[in-house]
Structures are given as C-alpha cells and as structure tokens.
Amino acid sequence: MKKRSARELVVLGLSVLSLAGCGDGNGISATSSNSNSGPNSNPGPTTSPAPAWTPGRYAGDTNLPDSPALPRDDQVCSVLQASNTLVKNADGSLPASADPTPASYGGATTQRNNPDQARIQAALDACGAAVDAEVGGKIAQADQSAAATQQAANKPLVNIAGATSETLSNPAYKASKFSVRLVRNSGGAGNAFLSGPLVLPSGVTLWIDDGVTLFASRDVAVYDKAPQDRPNPITCGAAVNNPAGLPAPTGSANAGQATLAGVSGMQNCYPLVRGNHTVNASIVGTGSIDGRGYMPLISSSPLYPTIRWATGTTEQFSYSGNNISGVVTPKFSCTNTIAAYRAGTLAPEGTACDVVTAMGKSTLTTPAVTYVVNRQATSVPGGMTVNSPGCASGTAGCARWVPASWWDVAYHGNKDIGGGPYSFQGNPGMVWMQQSKNLTLYQITLRNSTFFTVEADGVDGLTAWGVKILTPLLPDAANQANVGMNNDAFDGTSGVYSHLYTGAQIDASSTGVKNTDGIDPSVASGPEHASLGTGSKTTSGSPIYFDGYVKNVAIVYNYLSPSDDNVAFKGGLSDPRVAGAKGAQNGSPAADMLWGIDGNRDVSSNRTYGITVAHNHSYNGHGLSIGSPTNAGVRNIHFYDNYFDSVYDGTNAATDMGVVGLRIKSGQARGGDVSNIYYDGACMRGISSFLVFDMYYTAPAADPISYTGLGWLPPSFHDINVSNVRMMNIPSNKAAGKAGGGSLTFRGLHADTSFANAQSVIQLNLANVVADKDVVLGISNLSKGVLNIGSTDGSTQSKAANATLNLGANVSLLGQSLAHGTGGILTNTSSGAGKYTAPTNTLNLTVIGSDDAGSATDTNPAATIVSQNPKLSVCDDPASWPSFPNVK
Structure with a gap:
C-alpha cells in the first residue's frame, strides 16, 4: 500500500491537520x-x-x-471538449448571455439553453x-x-x-x-x-x-418528468401547498385530491x-x-407553466382560516396552468393559477384577487397598480413581471404558502x-x-x-449596486442575482x-x-x-x-x-x-x-445530522475529528444563520430507534447551535397521520455518546475581548394529552466536553415552544426537555455563564469549579454527575481540560481552520 506524503495530501484537497488529530472514532467505549x-x-x-x-x-x-x-488516461472511454461559446466569468459563473432570458415567453431555444446534454x-x-x-x-x-x-x-x-x-x-x-x-x-x-x-x-x-x-x-x-416517471401531475418548477389535507382547488391538476401525501417536490423533477x-x-x-439556483428560469416550451413575480411591489399577507388576507397587490402570476399544460393548451388570461398557489388557502381577500395567468410583460393582474416609492403603473420598467429562480420557487413553497408537511417546491436535485x-x-x-x-x-x-x-456561491458582481433579482431595472438579459424576490439578501x-x-x-x-x-x-x-x-x-x-x-x-x-x-x-x-x-x-x-x-x-x-425521518431506525454511526467554523458572534442575530454542529432530529410521526451513535472529536467555533438533540423537530400538528401514513411513532434516542467536543469563541471576538455564544438543545417527548405519544427520554453520555470560558452557553429548549402538550403534574411549564445527561470525566459546560429559561435546566453553584444543581427541574432534565474539571479554585476549568487533551488542544492550531478552498 502506498503511503502519501503531506504534499500529496494537499494536492488531493485533504487536510493534513486532520490527519494529525486522527482518532479511532470511539472515545466513549462503554x-x-x-x-x-x-x-x-x-x-x-x-x-x-x-x-x-x-x-x-x-x-x-x-x-x-x-x-x-x-482514472488513468487509458481508462477513459471518451473525452469531450468544451465549446468555445461557453467561457466562464472570472468569478466562476456563466455569463447570462450564454442562455439569455427570452424577450418574450417561449423564446428560449434548446440550441442556446441546453447545448451539451x-x-x-x-x-x-x-x-x-x-x-x-x-x-x-x-x-x-x-x-x-x-x-x-x-x-x-x-x-x-x-x-x-x-x-x-x-x-x-x-x-x-x-x-x-x-x-x-x-x-x-x-x-x-x-x-x-x-x-x-x-x-x-x-x-x-x-x-x-x-x-x-x-x-x-x-x-x-x-x-x-415523463408521465411514467412522475408521482403526480404537478409540474417541475411548481410551488404548491395543501395544508391540513384540504382538497386542491377546482381547475388545478389535482383538483379534489386531499393531499400530496409524502411526496417531495424533488420527485417531480x-x-x-x-x-x-x-x-x-x-x-x-x-x-x-x-x-445555478440563483438564476431566473426560462423555458423552451411556450406552454410550460412558470412562476413570475412583480418588481416594485411588496406583498405581505397573513392567513385567516382558509383565506390569505392583507394582500394589496398580488406578487405572483403564472404563465399557464398545470392543467392546461398537461392538456397541451394555453389557459386564458385571468385563469386562477395552480402552479403557484396555497391550494386550500388560495382565496385572497382585501381586496379579493387571486394569483392568475398573466403573460403580459408590464401589467399586473386585474388592473391592480403598483404603488411603491418612485414607482407607479405608468412608469416604464416598473410594473415588470420577471421569472422566478429555483431558490425563489423553494422559498415560496416553504415559507409564503404555509410550509409544513404539504409544502411542495418542485425543484430538481x-x-x-x-x-x-x-x-x-x-x-x-x-x-x-x-x-x-x-x-x-x-x-x-x-x-x-x-x-x-x-x-x-454567488457571482462576485452580485449586489454591487445594492439591488438584486428584484431590481426594478432588470432588463431580462443582464443584472445581478443576489436577492430573493422578497428583497431579502441571499x-x-x-x-x-x-x-x-x-x-x-x-x-x-x-x-x-x-x-x-x-x-x-x-x-x-x-x-x-x-x-x-x-x-x-x-x-x-x-x-x-x-x-x-x-x-x-x-x-x-x-x-x-x-x-x-x-x-x-x-x-x-x-x-x-x-x-x-x-x-x-x-x-x-x-x-x-x-x-x-x-x-x-x-x-x-x-450540521452533521441524523433525521428528521428515523422511523426505519439508525444506529452505529461514527462521527469523529470534524471541524465546524462559522461566524456567529453570540449576540448578533445577523450572524446566526441557523448554523448547527451535531444534531439528531425527529418527530412524533416519523420517529424510530436511534442508538449507538458516537461523536468523538469536534472543534466548533462561531456555531449558533452546538448540540441539538430534538424529538420536536416537527410539531405534532405538522405530522398528521394522513401525511406520513405511519401513525404516531415516538422517537427513541439512547446510547448517544459525545466525547472530546470543544465549543469556542470566534477570533474577531477574542481580538476585541468579547465573549462568544451558542446554544444546546435537548428535547425529548413528554407524555401528552392530545396525541398518541408516550414519554421518550433522550439518553446522552458526555465526556471531555467543554465550553471555553469566553463562551456564553445557552439552553434553547424554552425558546422552541411545544404546542398542544398538556401538563400532567399541575405545572404550567411545557415539558420540552425530557433528557438524561450522563456527565463523565472532564465536562465543563459553564463557559462564561450558562443562560437558561424559567424553571431551570442547569444552575451553577456559587462556589467550586462550576458544579451544577437542578433545584426546580420542571423540564425533566436529569443530570447525573457534575462539572468535575480541576479544583474548587480553578477559575478556568475548560482550559485545564483542553491542556490535558490533544484532541481538544488541536483546536488552537491555526492550521485547524483553513478557509473554504477556491472553487471558481
């Protein structure tokens, strides 16, 4: 067997440092x-x-x-050379001129938009x-x-x-x-x-x-997809939702069907x-x-139903029963309906959309307008005008309809129209x-x-x-003028693509x-x-x-x-x-x-x-995750010597970005046995959620039996072993003398009064797990409310924890301080080396053992542990933290 030199490993794109920190992946061997x-x-x-x-x-x-x-050269069947008509920009993107947005819908050609397939x-x-x-x-x-x-x-x-x-x-x-x-x-x-x-x-x-x-x-x-391959009539590129099993509206491709049960939008592409x-x-x-998820979509078929949104408008709405209220101007239109496309026809202007709809919640009120077919370039449906600063319906280039991107479709399917188990973003993997x-x-x-x-x-x-x-990975040119896909000056063939249609920066x-x-x-x-x-x-x-x-x-x-x-x-x-x-x-x-x-x-x-x-x-x-579906069971996985490097500074929500470290997630109708999981060796800095073990990843109401078809299946997480994990502050905070932060989540199931769940207690074993002294470690359980869970002991506190932490040797979760919610999870004593008690543990979190690092006079127990543990001290080596490689 050939041994590779460090230089060869660099050529291979591997981390030489990771090799120095190698472990056997079995730090907890009980x-x-x-x-x-x-x-x-x-x-x-x-x-x-x-x-x-x-x-x-x-x-x-x-x-x-x-x-x-x-492969070796002699193992190649054929070599294909790139066409000289396709040359990347310096930032690694493909120029918009390579496959330009057509001047009119349906103007795209396969010679331009799909030359190499x-x-x-x-x-x-x-x-x-x-x-x-x-x-x-x-x-x-x-x-x-x-x-x-x-x-x-x-x-x-x-x-x-x-x-x-x-x-x-x-x-x-x-x-x-x-x-x-x-x-x-x-x-x-x-x-x-x-x-x-x-x-x-x-x-x-x-x-x-x-x-x-x-x-x-x-x-x-x-x-x-071709008819024989698709699970339902919905088209790729659609964004639909059918909450609570409501029937799809009359005129839609799946009119009257109760659900899109268990079907991922990816299955339609x-x-x-x-x-x-x-x-x-x-x-x-x-x-x-x-x-190219950020690019506006085009179509080689003049009949294909696509989503468009209006520039210069702001659509904010809320749900009221089965209606969407608060809409002044509809943000979206479609170029055809799914039903008409499948029939080989064009739906008349003003036909209710089925490609971009809340389906069961598709009636819009105040005023009563709907998402409708509108193939016009500069008008909005139903004669509605655009009223935004410096923009009126008669302003050239203002009330423009522009194509959605794949990321727009995904956002709309997940957020605007309700989300939940029936949200459907028809995007390809x-x-x-x-x-x-x-x-x-x-x-x-x-x-x-x-x-x-x-x-x-x-x-x-x-x-x-x-x-x-x-x-x-956006083009370098993105957002130079603080505008994006929803730029009112978007001309259909050029521009930058740094925003979703919502105006939020990607x-x-x-x-x-x-x-x-x-x-x-x-x-x-x-x-x-x-x-x-x-x-x-x-x-x-x-x-x-x-x-x-x-x-x-x-x-x-x-x-x-x-x-x-x-x-x-x-x-x-x-x-x-x-x-x-x-x-x-x-x-x-x-x-x-x-x-x-x-x-x-x-x-x-x-x-x-x-x-x-x-x-x-x-x-x-x-994060490095297991779940959310765990109903078939997951066990015997070894995660070891992994690094997590992001920018969360502990206080600024703008730097949070939902970044997670180690996570197991499931829900009440998709649970199963998760056991013998080994996390050994992890350096984490700038992470907003260090450890997440969560049986309420999907709330009870989000997992109806009709969706999964599984019935209620409470998860069981046990023999979860976490060792040699270090939670750290980011360099910029350290340089400024500021503390960092991050959170822990332990949410097992409480016996409820509304659904078929029994109590399920997470069992975690921790050893050599530390939060550095300049990290404010929070407990996130109480920030994630658990709905429809009745109390069984007379208290008013939702039972969101239900976890047992077995603290082995060298555990220091104190950090600079430990923030927690009402009812207490871990409370550090006023003396000693940060030992924990749980005086009023309404969250059913059982802590076996204590923070045992150093003596009672040790003011920095985390540093004591780190100094004695090569798997944790390697986190201080600058070479542990390479920048993401240049991939342009």
Whole structure:
C-alpha cells in the first residue's frame, strides 16, 4: 500500500491537520459499537463469497478504506471538449448571455439553453454499453452466487442483498475503460458545459477536469418528468401547498385530491445527474458542477407553466382560516396552468393559477384577487397598480413581471404558502442516485444546488472523499449596486442575482436558500431485484439484488457549506425492512427489530466502521445530522475529528444563520430507534447551535397521520455518546475581548394529552466536553415552544426537555455563564469549579454527575481540560481552520 506524503495530501484537497488529530472514532467505549452478539448481529463475510481481492487501508487513517483515485488516461472511454461559446466569468459563473432570458415567453431555444446534454449523454451511454458488455455478466454471476447463499440461509427477517459492495470492488468487476472526461477546449477559451438532466450508467465515471464546470441549464421544461416517471401531475418548477389535507382547488391538476401525501417536490423533477440500480458509478475530478439556483428560469416550451413575480411591489399577507388576507397587490402570476399544460393548451388570461398557489388557502381577500395567468410583460393582474416609492403603473420598467429562480420557487413553497408537511417546491436535485453499490464522489466541487446536493438512497458503499459543497456561491458582481433579482431595472438579459424576490439578501441561512442539503444517505423504499441501468434508455440483461439499506459509508476529508444539513442520514419515511423486522412498531417482538441504517451491517473488511463521517470541515449549514425521518431506525454511526467554523458572534442575530454542529432530529410521526451513535472529536467555533438533540423537530400538528401514513411513532434516542467536543469563541471576538455564544438543545417527548405519544427520554453520555470560558452557553429548549402538550403534574411549564445527561470525566459546560429559561435546566453553584444543581427541574432534565474539571479554585476549568487533551488542544492550531478552498 502506498503511503502519501503531506504534499500529496494537499494536492488531493485533504487536510493534513486532520490527519494529525486522527482518532479511532470511539472515545466513549462503554458500549462497543462493534459487538456482534445477539439475534441481529453482523453475520460476517460467510454469507457471501469471499472477495478475491481486498483493498488496503488508507495510510492517513487506518479506520478508512483506501482513498479513491482519478482514472488513468487509458481508462477513459471518451473525452469531450468544451465549446468555445461557453467561457466562464472570472468569478466562476456563466455569463447570462450564454442562455439569455427570452424577450418574450417561449423564446428560449434548446440550441442556446441546453447545448451539451445530448452529446454528454451519448458519451455516457456508449461507455455504459461497453462496460456492461465487458463486466455485466460477471457482476450478474457474482450476484446470483451470493444471493443463492443468502436464500439457502433462509433468514426470514433479512432482505436478500446479493453481492456486497466489497465483492464488487474487485477489479474483475470493473471495465478496462469506464470514464467520460469533460475537458477545456484545446484550441480556445472554452471551459464550460451547459446541460439538462443526465443519466449516469452503471460502472461509469463522470470525470470533470480541473478548471471545467458543468452548468445546469435553467430551462425548467427539461427537468419535468415523463408521465411514467412522475408521482403526480404537478409540474417541475411548481410551488404548491395543501395544508391540513384540504382538497386542491377546482381547475388545478389535482383538483379534489386531499393531499400530496409524502411526496417531495424533488420527485417531480429529473435531477441534474441521476442513476438507478448502479454498480461502481462515480463522479470525480477537480472541476465543478453548478446548479445555478440563483438564476431566473426560462423555458423552451411556450406552454410550460412558470412562476413570475412583480418588481416594485411588496406583498405581505397573513392567513385567516382558509383565506390569505392583507394582500394589496398580488406578487405572483403564472404563465399557464398545470392543467392546461398537461392538456397541451394555453389557459386564458385571468385563469386562477395552480402552479403557484396555497391550494386550500388560495382565496385572497382585501381586496379579493387571486394569483392568475398573466403573460403580459408590464401589467399586473386585474388592473391592480403598483404603488411603491418612485414607482407607479405608468412608469416604464416598473410594473415588470420577471421569472422566478429555483431558490425563489423553494422559498415560496416553504415559507409564503404555509410550509409544513404539504409544502411542495418542485425543484430538481443535483445528484440523486437510487439503489447503488459502490457510489463514489471524489474531489468534485458541487455548488449552487437547487435542492438536495447529493441524495443516495439504498446505497451499499458510498464514498464521498475530498468533495467541496458550497451553496450559495454567488457571482462576485452580485449586489454591487445594492439591488438584486428584484431590481426594478432588470432588463431580462443582464443584472445581478443576489436577492430573493422578497428583497431579502441571499445568505447561507434557512431563510434564504431552502433544502440544499449536502450529502444525504437515505434508506430506499424497499428491496429490489432489478437490471442495472446501463444508459439513459438501456438496462443489463440480468437483474441483481439491492436490499435498500445504507451500508459502508465513508464521508471524509470534505469541505461542506450548504444552506441546510451538511450531512443527513435519513432513516425513513420509506422503510426497506420486512414487516417482521420492524419490531414493536408493528407488533412484532422487539428482539426481531432491525435498523434501516446500521453501521454494523455487512461491514467491509477494508474499514473499521461500517458508517464513518470524519475529518470534514463544515462552514455554514445545519450540521452533521441524523433525521428528521428515523422511523426505519439508525444506529452505529461514527462521527469523529470534524471541524465546524462559522461566524456567529453570540449576540448578533445577523450572524446566526441557523448554523448547527451535531444534531439528531425527529418527530412524533416519523420517529424510530436511534442508538449507538458516537461523536468523538469536534472543534466548533462561531456555531449558533452546538448540540441539538430534538424529538420536536416537527410539531405534532405538522405530522398528521394522513401525511406520513405511519401513525404516531415516538422517537427513541439512547446510547448517544459525545466525547472530546470543544465549543469556542470566534477570533474577531477574542481580538476585541468579547465573549462568544451558542446554544444546546435537548428535547425529548413528554407524555401528552392530545396525541398518541408516550414519554421518550433522550439518553446522552458526555465526556471531555467543554465550553471555553469566553463562551456564553445557552439552553434553547424554552425558546422552541411545544404546542398542544398538556401538563400532567399541575405545572404550567411545557415539558420540552425530557433528557438524561450522563456527565463523565472532564465536562465543563459553564463557559462564561450558562443562560437558561424559567424553571431551570442547569444552575451553577456559587462556589467550586462550576458544579451544577437542578433545584426546580420542571423540564425533566436529569443530570447525573457534575462539572468535575480541576479544583474548587480553578477559575478556568475548560482550559485545564483542553491542556490535558490533544484532541481538544488541536483546536488552537491555526492550521485547524483553513478557509473554504477556491472553487471558481
């Protein structure tokens, strides 16, 4: 095995410092996560044929498998050169002139807005066919052999998995040529590709070369799914909501239907890159993929329904029953209705929109106007005038209708029309792979995603190594004149795009860019026996088995800055387990319960832990997360040696941006067992929510049974182990002598009087967890009200905590002070080294142990702990905090 030098690691985009701070990911070892005893133990390698070849361990961290590598030149199926008509700006963006907004709706052409899709897909398809011809039969044979062994074992609770990812990593199952490489133009300045949705075939690597960017077309029509692929008639690019199960309005595509139950808007769009039933597929390279979420959408179809909003207007409204009130001028219009588009016609002007509507709350009052079809360039519906400073209906360029961006669609679907479980933003994801074995992302930069950046459902062998995810990344020119997409002078072909239609500046918070998770390993809906996808329209000759579980995941050495979860393991709402393996959830014996995501299942011999998240640097985002759906169960995940670096200063809400560190989240109708989770080694500074363990992520009213179809499923979080975690102040505060801040959230379930929940108490074990002396540590439980929860003990306090903290050695949560709400959570005594008591614990938070750092005279117990702990003192090394790499 080749050992890499520090210089080589830098070239690979890895953090040398992270290697120096490596741990074994098991700082709290009271409960071993590698136990193979009991009825649900890891069956070991005897259930499938032993691989002929086993890759070695990565030299930098022997817990990990070998690092991926870029293909060799002789492994390339074809090389595609960028057209010289596509040249990036200096800031890395694509000029608006590359695919200009049409002068009139429907003026876009595929030659301008989607020039590269056909040739890239043709190259991928040809490579996929060649790979299948060379190794497809071998893969099928290996899978059939493994499946026969598993079927003979006759374990009724276990899905047939077929050949493992470890077996299929053997070079015998990889073709001699397997890569399609996108490169710069050899005879000119071309360095960009512009494409609509692509299908990544099994066995094929998409290699994007250094300095090259694959840009997503902003032609909304190319992402709309074909009838056989879409779950409902709603179009891609729609923003709809159907709260409380109200029927959709008459005239809409799903008129009379009670809900869009359990359907993500992403399911109505083809993602930019997708694959289904793949083995050994990859996306690699030091180039980038850009989703262009901030750009106004265009359409190559004159009939396609798109959302537009009016410049120079301010729409503020509130809900009253099923009506929206307080609207003076409607902010939105649509160019057609979904129903008319599906029928191949144009709806008459003034027809009520169904593409941008609150559906059950679609009647607008004061005055009584509605979102309606309006294809005019300069007027607003119903003769309404625009009345804003310096702007009237007769002012040229004032009452303009401009196309929404993907981020506008997302914001409208999440915020304006109610949010909640029925909010529906019809946006495409960037990479969505379903039922895969050995899926690799290596070194690639993924930016400006329009929905989830990477969704991997039912994957055995997911490796994300040296990846850079950044959303939003706006052009450098953005906001130079303090205007943005809603600029009244927007001319349809140029301008800057730094604001949402609301006027709010786009930032990295959940208030700006919605649902752009970084990497989401998720269970699939169920096991499948299906042919490999060998191209956009072809499959292999023999089916292979996929069990739908998440196994053998390594998310390591990445730079993560999305505007939502940095990483999120989603254990539901789909559930691949057979009924008998769901344990108490469906009446089967609890001893028979399996977990949808289990780091101990079928662990490859080339790694220590089946699921590892390590050596990552997170900047903005909602944390290294588990959930919110956990109904299929999640356990045995190792998070270690991760860094969190943002800008929250502890006092200024403008720097908060919802940035989270470590988080487990669930709700009352999507809960399940979450256990044996290990967080070992984390440096966090500028983070507004350091630790979040929350069973009220979705309130009871937001999880009706009709939405999930699951009934009430209270979560259970236990054996959650947190060690070697340091909560720090930001450098600018330190230089100014100011304290920093951040919060903790522990919210288990209280037995309620309105729903079917029993009490569920979070069980957390903490050791070597400190908040620096200049950090004001707050408890957020009371700032997040729990509705519809009745008291059972005569008190008036909502029961939001319900958690037990087992404080092991060297815990200092005092910081400079500990802020908490009425009723007390932890109260530091007036003497000693910050020992805690809980005198009036109305929040049912049990603290076992105490802050035990140093002696009673120690004025800085956190520093004492840090000085004795290399995993915490490494946080003081300036090299621990690299800036986000240049990804332009």
